[in-house]
Amino acid sequence: MAAWVGLLRGHAALTRALNADLVADHGLTLNDYEVLLRLSRAPGGQMRRVDLAEQVLLTASGITRLLDGLQASGYVDKAACSSDARVTYAVLTDAGHEKLRAAADVHVAGIHAKFAERYSDDEMATLAELLSRLDGSEPDGEACKPE
Amino acid sequence: MAAWVGLLRGHAALTRALNADLVADHGLTLNDYEVLLRLSRAPGGQMRRVDLAEQVLLTASGITRLLDGLQASGYVDKAACSSDARVTYAVLTDAGHEKLRAAADVHVAGIHAKFAERYSDDEMATLAELLSRLDGSEPDGEACKPE
DNA sequence: GCGATATACTTGAGCTATCAAGCATCCTAC
């Protein structure tokens, strides 16, 4: 019970602070950032929108609108899938890469600071392990290999 | 870093599930519930809106609108402060008490289940302790003692 | 007393997310 309250409050406090920083410094939302990050790690810098949605815990429509924004800013582009005309890939542009790299330093440092000032290394590891159990999803398979 | 990701994902997953249940079963938001709960614990079942906002991590305007809704549903009422005409108290009505009691059983059981299925008692205690450090606020003083 | 500043709250505009519904494409069974 206390754990639940802690989770709610902790998340709200941290999220708000970090998101505010990110928006102020780079005009990116926490979710924007997460999406860019996931894309940058994906092979070819591209992912199906559906998979992206699952990874950042948004609905399909949420991803559509978020990507609309990122596309308008020039950080991602659309690409068709050769083997399945239903799917459109989101692909990271050079500008997107650039933006991500620019934002990453400050952002990661910010996160690190927030945690380091409250926890020892051991505690951090424990916390990470415990939290990881909260969301019971697994990695998804590949559907349509881009050429 | 992993801790941060875990916090994000864990919170999103849990919050979504619990909020959905609560809305489906009782038409209450997680925040609605939290507010009713705080009020029920406050002396006289009433609190200043400002203090309430701070406790549930909302802004002043957020509280105004949330309470508008709860008031429209008849779960809370407004009350003036005799010693400071600027403040209005939010006070829990009988219907609010009732609603809270009705929702609490199911909701608390749901929370418990989510945690119990993933953690031992010890782990839960550890998690609670760690999370509690994330938000650095202290209890607030009394400003205007009702009557 | 009276202006300047602070505090409690409300309101309007905007953002991000959701859900429900719709369209297009793909796949499978007949």
Next chain:
DNA sequence: GTAGGATGCTTGATAGCTCAAGTATATCGC
């Protein structure tokens, strides 16, 4: 091949929150 259903995505309506600005009351220094 074609009907029925699943899948990927988009769109319209709506909820919940934030910020910025506004109103009303309190308080402090003169």
